[in-house]
Amino acid sequence: MNRLHFSWALVLTLALVTSCKKEEPAPEDENELITTVRLKFTENGTTTTQTFDWKDLDGEGGNAPTIASVGLKTNRTYKLEIEFLNESVTPVDNITEEIKEEADEHLVVITPQPANLLTYTYDDKDSRNYPIGLTGKIVTTSAATGTLQVQLRHQPPVGGVAVKNGTATPGSDDANVTFNVVVAP
Amino acid sequence: MWLGLFTVDVLFAQSPQACDCLIKGTVKDRETGQAIVGAILIVEGTNRNAITDTEGRYKIDKLCQGNYTIECKIIGYKTVKASVSLIHSAEEDINLTEEEVHLQDVEITAHRVQSSLSQKTIALEGKALEQNQGQTLGDALKVLNGVTLLQTGASIAKPVIHGLHSNRILIMNNGIRQEGQQWGSEHAPEIDPFVAKRVTVVQGASGVRYGSDAIGGVILVDPDELPKHSKISGEANIAAFSNGRMGVISGTLQGGISSWKGWAWRIQGTLKNGGNIRTPDYFLANTGVKEHNFSLTTGYRNSKVGAEVFYSQFHTNIGIFSGSHIGSTSDLLNVIKNGEPFIKAAFEREIERPNQLINHDLLKAKAFYNIGANRLTWTFGRQFNRRAEYDLHGPQAATKPALLFRLTTYTSDLVFEHAPIKGAINGQIGLSGLYQYNFTDGRPLIPDFDQANIGLFVIERWVRNQWELEAGLRYDWRQLDIFKFVGSTLSPRQHQFSSWSGTLGSVWNATEELSMRVNVGSAWRPPSPNELYSKGVHHGAAAYEEGNDQMQPETAYNLIGSIDYNRKHWQVEVGIYHNLIQNYIYLKPQAEPILTVRGAFPYFKYVQTNASFTGVDVDTRWEIIPKKLTHTAKISYLKAYDLQEKGYLVLIPANRIENTLKYNWAQVGKWENFYLSLTHLWVAQQKRVPPNSDFVDPPAAYHLWSVLIGGDWNKSIGWSLTAQNILDTAYRDYLNRFRYYSLEQGRNVSLRIKWNF
Numbered sequence: 055m056n057r058l059h060f061s062w063a064l065v066l067t068l069a070l071v072t073s074c075k076k077e078e079p080a081p082e083d084e085n086e087l088i089t090t091v092r093l094k095f096t097e098n099g100t101t102t103t104q105t106f107d108w109k110d111l112d113g114e115g116g117n118a119p120t121i122a123s124v125g126l127k128t129n130r131t132y133k134l135e136i137e138f139l140n141e142s143v144t145p146v147d148n149i150t151e152e153i154k155e156e157a158d159e160h161l162v163v164i165t166p167q168p169a170n171l172l173t174y175t176y177d178d179k180d181s182r183n184y185p186i187g188l189t190g191k192i193v194t195t196s197a198a199t200g201t202l203q204v205q206l207r208h209q210p211p212v213g214g215v216a217v218k219n220g221t222a223t224p225g226s227d228d229a230n231v232t233f234n235v236v237v238a239p
Numbered sequence: 240m241w242l243g244l245f246t247v248d249v250l251f252a253q254s255p256q257a258c259d260c261l262i263k264g265t266v267k268d269r270e271t272g273q274a275i276v277g278a279i280l281i282v283e284g285t286n287r288n289a290i291t292d293t294e295g296r297y298k299i300d301k302l303c304q305g306n307y308t309i310e311c312k313i314i315g316y317k318t319v320k321a322s323v324s325l326i327h328s329a330e331e332d333i334n335l336t337e338e339e340v341h342l343q344d345v346e347i348t349a350h351r352v353q354s355s356l357s358q359k360t361i362a363l364e365g366k367a368l369e370q371n372q373g374q375t376l377g378d379a380l381k382v383l384n385g386v387t388l389l390q391t392g393a394s395i396a397k398p399v400i401h402g403l404h405s406n407r408i409l410i411m412n413n414g415i416r417q418e419g420q421q422w423g424s425e426h427a428p429e430i431d432p433f434v435a436k437r438v439t440v441v442q443g444a445s446g447v448r449y450g451s452d453a454i455g456g457v458i459l460v461d462p463d464e465l466p467k468h469s470k471i472s473g474e475a476n477i478a479a480f481s482n483g484r485m486g487v488i489s490g491t492l493q494g495g496i497s498s499w500k501g502w503a504w505r506i507q508g509t510l511k512n513g514g515n516i517r518t519p520d521y522f523l524a525n526t527g528v529k530e531h532n533f534s535l536t537t538g539y540r541n542s543k544v545g546a547e548v549f550y551s552q553f554h555t556n557i558g559i560f561s562g563s564h565i566g567s568t569s570d571l572l573n574v575i576k577n578g579e580p581f582i583k584a585a586f587e588r589e590i591e592r593p594n595q596l597i598n599h600d601l602l603k604a605k606a607f608y609n610i611g612a613n614r615l616t617w618t619f620g621r622q623f624n625r626r627a628e629y630d631l632h633g634p635q636a637a638t639k640p641a642l643l644f645r646l647t648t649y650t651s652d653l654v655f656e657h658a659p660i661k662g663a664i665n666g667q668i669g670l671s672g673l674y675q676y677n678f679t680d681g682r683p684l685i686p687d688f689d690q691a692n693i694g695l696f697v698i699e700r701w702v703r704n705q706w707e708l709e710a711g712l713r714y715d716w717r718q719l720d721i722f723k724f725v726g727s728t729l730s731p732r733q734h735q736f737s738s739w740s741g742t743l744g745s746v747w748n749a750t751e752e753l754s755m756r757v758n759v760g761s762a763w764r765p766p767s768p769n770e771l772y773s774k775g776v777h778h779g780a781a782a783y784e785e786g787n788d789q790m791q792p793e794t795a796y797n798l799i800g801s802i803d804y805n806r807k808h809w810q811v812e813v814g815i816y817h818n819l820i821q822n823y824i825y826l827k828p829q830a831e832p833i834l835t836v837r838g839a840f841p842y843f844k845y846v847q848t849n850a851s852f853t854g855v856d857v858d859t860r861w862e863i864i865p866k867k868l869t870h871t872a873k874i875s876y877l878k879a880y881d882l883q884e885k886g887y888l889v890l891i892p893a894n895r896i897e898n899t900l901k902y903n904w905a906q907v908g909k910w911e912n913f914y915l916s917l918t919h920l921w922v923a924q925q926k927r928v929p930p931n932s933d934f935v936d937p938p939a940a941y942h943l944w945s946v947l948i949g950g951d952w953n954k955s956i957g958w959s960l961t962a963q964n965i966l967d968t969a970y971r972d973y974l975n976r977f978r979y980y981s982l983e984q985g986r987n988v989s990l991r992i993k994w995n996f
Binding site: 077080081088089091108110114115118119208210214217227228229230231232 | 515524525561564565566567569570581582584587589591592631678680683686687722724726727729774775776783785833834835836837838840
């Protein structure tokens with residue numbers, strides 16, 4: 055009788071073991087990757103658009119990113135549109151659209167270095183009237199060289215309370231890239 | 240019939256004189272662990288006897304050499320008999336079981352000591368365990384000397400033994416090696432501490448008995464034996480914490496089946512709910528925790544065979560402090576510069592992203608068969624660990640975790656314990672197998688893998704006069720198959736590792752008061768998949784980490800010795816260790832940073848070196864006023880050194896001293912065993928760090944005060960009230976990854992009530 059119980063316990067255990075099935079390994083997919091930050095400059099009064107890319111198609115590590123050098127003319131006003139793309143997948147994933155959808159928790163911060171290299175003003179607003187930074191205006195003056203830092207700040211609510219306040223402080227970087235800039239006549 | 244009730248711990252002492260032998264020990268209630276006062280011990284065939292004192296202790300001296308049977312009895316408990324082979328002196332700790340009318344057999348059962356006797360072990364059980372229940376397993380263990388915590392905020396705590404953690408210590412959960420994603424510093428053990436009735440820490444390398452990973456030590460988490468009587472009994476635990484406003488309830492119900500003699504069952508469950516943790520100055524956003532766990536056990540046993548099936552589920556949802564989410568190095572430097580989080584929250588129970596959702600299922604089956612005095616035991620385990628990590632990240636995230644690990648592990652162990660040879664040599668031989676496979680989805684971090692391990696070991700123990708000698712040997716072989724993808728093409732890799740482990744130890748019970756033990760043990764650890772293949776930014780550490788697929792296994796050679804001097808009113812225990820680890824794997828900073836879309840990250844590569852961990856643990860106990868006022872001290876010193884680079888190692892716990900003053904009252908009104916204690920902990924600043932290895936210097940030394948009051952009411956209800964960090968001291972700890980972002984938690988007052996029925 056006792057032996058019988060014992061063997062049933064064993065049979066039950068073995069049944070549980072053998073009923074499991076293993077799946078095949080699959081490649082990882084990063085659902086958050088940004089490979090490309092694209093700056094599109096359109097000079098006021100023209101329809102000519104210059105495009106400069108910061109591009110790292112294989113993501114972190116591996117091959118180093120390729121970074122275009124931004125060339126602008128002195129004493130001009132440009133419309134600046136910024137796009138964030140994942141070009142490691144086909145079709146290319148345009149993350150800009152999703153930033154627009156979640157505009158209340160994203161902010162693009164543009165920082166020229168030196169500060170007088172150019173001036174940037176926001177030209178778009180979210181539902182709470184804070185800038186987003188996907189569209190803006192750049193004004194150049196005299197000839198200079200420097201850098202332009204583009205940060206995509208992700209500022210999601212904390213404890214259900216919105217934290218985006220128009221400054222870079224809250225949240226964390228989704229992108230943080232730097233372009234070399236030459237402003238010449 | 241040697242089953243689970245009776246701790247036979249025969250310690251030989253004193254010089255051989257014919258009739259100057261001694262037997263002593265403690266008698267406890269098997270269920271509650273409480274001392275039994277007034278139990279009568281009779282040495283059969285002599286006129287010698289003794290009665291246990293108020294702490295359950297007894298002592299019978301001036302016995303002649305020979306074989307004796309001692310009988311222990313008291314009304315309300317089953318009478319227990321034990322055979323003692325007395326050459327010099329012996330220690331018999333007896334656990335009594337409450338009597339049940341229709342049980343006629345008198346069973347004497349031995350609690351087999353799982354670990355090596357010559358290695359230093361420290362256990363947390365009974366009252367000491369209850370006073371620390373309710374938080375994580377790590378929080379309970381940190382009261383043991385030599386054990387510290389590696390933390391990620393307040394809710395993720397990993398135990399550290401003598402400076403080693405994660406893959407370098409092994410947790411045996413109910414006899415099964417816990418297999419989660421131990422390599423991660425933010426991956427805490429997936430164990431409900433309420434399952435345990437006893438948690439034991441085996442210090443030092445223990446590769447022979449436990450296999451790979453037991454480099455720094457082993458943590459044994461053991462539930463109680465199943466009840467042997469059919470009466471239904473149980474316990475209910477309630478714990479409430481002021482910080483995080485956390486509440487925990489846990490209950491156990493157990494019994495037998497009256498019509499099926501020998502069968503028993505137990506069900507156990509725990510619920511936990513906590514909200515945002517508060518530091519002395521502010522709340523930490525999104526630091527809540529929700530947990531629900533249960534376990535079921537059933538088993539049958541008689542004197543010859545027995546079997547047990549255990550099933551448990553562990554579910555937790557842990558909020559990760561949202562201020563710790565950083566996208567780039569400049570985010571981290573900004574928050575360090577700011578000195579406190581940019582966003583301060585209110586109290587909130589809701590858990591948002593980032594968070595971890597972790598499930599761990601364990602099915603265990605165990606059977607034994609006694610062949611004369613030999614015993615064959617088979618233990619089988621299946622574990623499934625699911626770890627989903629959600630990043631704060633949008634914009635695409637939706638409901639998919641950023642990282643999902645699914646790890647399935649099968650273990651099977653067959654152990655044969657042979658009958659004593661010539662009455663002096665005991666031992667066991669065992670075969671243990673492991674097969675596991677892992678799937679990782681989401682952000683590339685570690686590849687999918689599966690691995691198989693086979694180990695064969697033998698341990699023998701020889702006991703004579705005051706001496707015990709122990710020796711063991713083990714061989715392990717492991718095959719690791721990696722399913723690495725280059726783009727979308729599978730590029731499989733295979734690694735094979737093998738290693739010998741050994742142990743040699745001795746115990747010398749010089750006198751009744753003085754004993755010494757020394758052990759040389761080794762253990763190995765094959766490199767884990769992250770050390771071989773990780774490639775990417777470790778978020779939170781703000782570092783780009785890269786593995787090396789040419790890595791060799793780590794091997795530890797550990798020398799540990801301890802001296803225990805035990806007088807009536809004072810006791811000193813000194814443990815000294817030196818752990819030499821060959822091929823020690825660590826992250827070495829590289830000169831050039833890695834440029835990513837989130838800016839430049841410091842670049843670290845996994846490399847191997849030889850490292851040494853040398854330290855001393857001192858425990859003292861002094862009854863200033865006997866049975867009333869006691870002082871205890873714990874001192875822990877550790878120095879870790881990189882022998883190749885001639886420098887220090889990162890993340891080594893700082894030295895510390897803890898002093899406790901405790902006053903006991905036997906009776907206060909209706910309350911019994913009433914006590915009040917005051918504890919002061921001083922943790923030094925860790926000054927032994929490699930230069931330029933961190934974003935910020937290790938935090939300053941700190942002092943913490945805590946108070947504990949407790950007692951029993953009506954024997955069945957025990958309670959305690961604890962105030963940790965009672966002065967609300969603002970401090971940071973070097974082993975908490977969140978030291979960059981925030982202070983440690985502030986005052987935490989907790990109430991614990993336990994009801995036995």
